[in-house]
Amino acid sequence: MIPRHIAIIMDGNGRWAKEKKLPRVKGHAAGAEAVRRTVEACREMGVKWLTLYAFSTENWKRSKTEINFLFSLLGKFLAGEEKNMLKNGIRFNAIGDLSALPEALVKKITALKKITGELDGLTLTLALNYGSRDEIIRAVKKLLAARLSGDVEKAFEDALDTKGMPDPDIIIRSSGEMRLSNFLLYQAAYSELYFTGTLWPDFGKDEIQKAVKSYSARNRRFGGY
Numbered sequence: 001m002i003p004r005h006i007a008i009i010m011d012g013n014g015r016w017a018k019e020k021k022l023p024r025v026k027g028h029a030a031g032a033e034a035v036r037r038t039v040e041a042c043r044e045m046g047v048k049w050l051t052l053y054a055f056s057t058e059n060w061k062r063s064k065t066e067i068n069f070l071f072s073l074l075g076k077f078l079a080g081e082e083k084n085m086l087k088n089g090i091r092f093n094a095i096g097d098l099s100a101l102p103e104a105l106v107k108k109i110t111a112l113k114k115i116t117g118e119l120d121g122l123t124l125t126l127a128l129n130y131g132s133r134d135e136i137i138r139a140v141k142k143l144l145a146a147r148l149s150g151d152v153e154k155a156f157e158d159a160l161d162t163k164g165m166p167d168p169d170i171i172i173r174s175s176g177e178m179r180l181s182n183f184l185l186y187q188a189a190y191s192e193l194y195f196t197g198t199l200w201p202d203f204g205k206d207e208i209q210k211a212v213k214s215y216s217a218r219n220r221r222f223g224g225y
């Protein structure tokens with residue numbers, strides 16, 4: 001079975017660069033190519049939702065140079081992918097607290113969401129300045145401000161950044177680390193977890209296919225028998 005929603009913690013760009021005696025940022029640049037290959041592979045397999053952890057609320061701890069490089073890379077990626085998204089029916093989406101991102105990047109995100117908003121192929125969501133705890137706290141603040149009553153579960157889920165998105169069927173993490181690192185903690189309640197030692201810049205079609213094969217062999221019971 002092809003998962004409806006694949007979420008990925010893209011890890012190992014720095015180690016990939018280090019192994020090759022390259023600066024860390026080269027690892028991120030190679031990581032952007034892996035993103036292109038992964039989007040393509042998911043689209044070909046008929047995956048409807050792909051969510052990528054591109055910048056966490058904790059990534060601000062990195063050097064200014066690396067952070068600026070990542071934002072500039074993201075901007076170039078979005079500009080470069082616009083045509084491909086329109087051609088292939090890819091709907092673009094973003095989760096996270098976008099208010100802290102550079103204005104030009106936010107503008108690009110807003111514009112891309114608008115022009116791809118009616119497409120119904122793959123929905124590609126980038127998690128940017130995203131952290132689950134931050135998302136949950138922001139949701140609670142929204143609910144308190146609205147003096148919520150009625151269906152609390154529905155109201156809470158609608159206050160999350162992932163409103164309208166299905167929960168991930170599988171969460172993949174590259175580079176051998178085995179943790180969720182503040183990614184989709186509420187939404188991951190019944191997600192299958194898949195860890196691979198492959199570093200993110202080496203990721204592509206084969207790796208995605210392997211993960212999907214492993215997912216297909218699993219017996220999901222959602223707490224039942």
Ligand code: FPP
Nearest residue numbers: 010011012013014015028031032035054077
């Ligand atoms: C983790 O590797 C990766 C990131 C923190 C950033 C993810 C960014 C990309 C994959 C490139 C750009 C993204 C898009 C969507 C175009 P790391 O730096 O933590 O690696 P390390 O653990 O080996 O140091």
